[in-house]
Amino acid sequence: MGGYGDVQMIDENGLRMDGRKPGDVRPITIETGVVPVADGSCRMVWGTNEAIVAVYGPMEAHPRKIQKQDRAVIDVAYNMAPFSTTDRIRPGFNRRSREISKVTQDALESVVLLELYPRSKIRVSIEIISAEAGTRCVGLTAASVALADAGIPMTDLVVSVASGKVNDVVVCDLNKEEDNYGEADLPMGILPNTGELVFLQMDGDLSPEEFKQAWDYNVEAALQVHKLMVEALKGGAKQ
């Protein structure tokens, strides 16, 4: 949230810098089974974001102290490749990646039927290859596709989309400039079949009306993305 109010990111026709309308989502490509050695995997290209997610397990949880006697644990590791942005990222975990791993884990724990695999672990590795804006949403969405691809029982898929405010206009699926210089950002994780919310963060200020608008944009976009996820999972069966 740079808050550079003089940067014009919406033109007089109401179009954004990349030609999208306020409610439009960037182009998305989803592919499953991209990591042959993994139990399940997904490659998701969302605009210029690209994430590869691999899922391993359920397997024995090590070290033993992390085991839960009545359910499995999900071990999420979100990582941005050093070359994923124009400024090189120092390899390894940092505060931001730990936070995103934690919120992604919490969101996934609410859909995976963990009680079926007591004392075991499901490992989810999210690698961001190219980052523009909204990588946590791409990572979470791709992780839920990879979990489904691995045959892990889940009550629903998780779709994550972010909306925000730019030049006092609420827009859906922020790009890099809108994310950096916009006034607010509202990423959400939604279960498309039930409409339940499993993940919500907000950065910046939104009025109740703007919040409602951003919420509606996210729900609408989530349903669109969910269709693509379903197509990818069904198409992944090479029919």
Added chain:
Amino acid sequence: MNSRPVGQFDNMSNESNADGPQDSRRSLIVVPGEDLGSSEGIEAGHGVLVVGDRVKSTKQGRMNRKGNTISVSPLHTRYMPRPGDLVIGHIEGCTNNIWFVDIGAPFNSILPMSLGPAKVEFGGTRKVLDIGDSILCRVQEVEETHQSVVTMKGMGLRKIRSGALDELDPHLLGHLIGKGGSFLRAMKMETDCRIVVTDNGRLWIDGDLENILEVRKRIEKISSEAMIAGVGA
């Protein structure tokens, strides 16, 4: 009961440009959270969940309906041990009186000294089965927590010393074995190999190198074809 065919849902793809008969097979593949119809008079089988008055899929796979039971045959599965299963395990560790065996399940199995292949002195477990060895064993007991105990007391249960090991998804074993074991018998005859197919999807193949390679090629073919909709059942 809802009279609508269970395989046709509002949220499924019904594009007219799909390739003929493949479209009808496509509609049988379901994804987690997908609505499979009303739960009235329906029994939930494997891979489905009753939520309120609706039946929902919990796995990506092919939907089956037998009588009033709806189930989903997953496209990918992990082996879940059951008592009596014949399995191939790899020794992953040992203590003075127990071996830890990886049988491809979510949790390692244990092989107690008393159920081992030979009489072992306390502390001499590694002399009989060392880490990295492969064994043909049988699941004796499975606890609620998925912890299982395997045994090597039984006919044909032994340490594997020759041949090659291969793997196949457990739910595809039926396609390898065939009705009444016909496919497997034919493969054994054609390739002149000894083949042991175990319930955890691991196979032991012994014979001439060319023949082993031929068997592995056929298994790979089954595995790759399995991704085609309708074969995973």
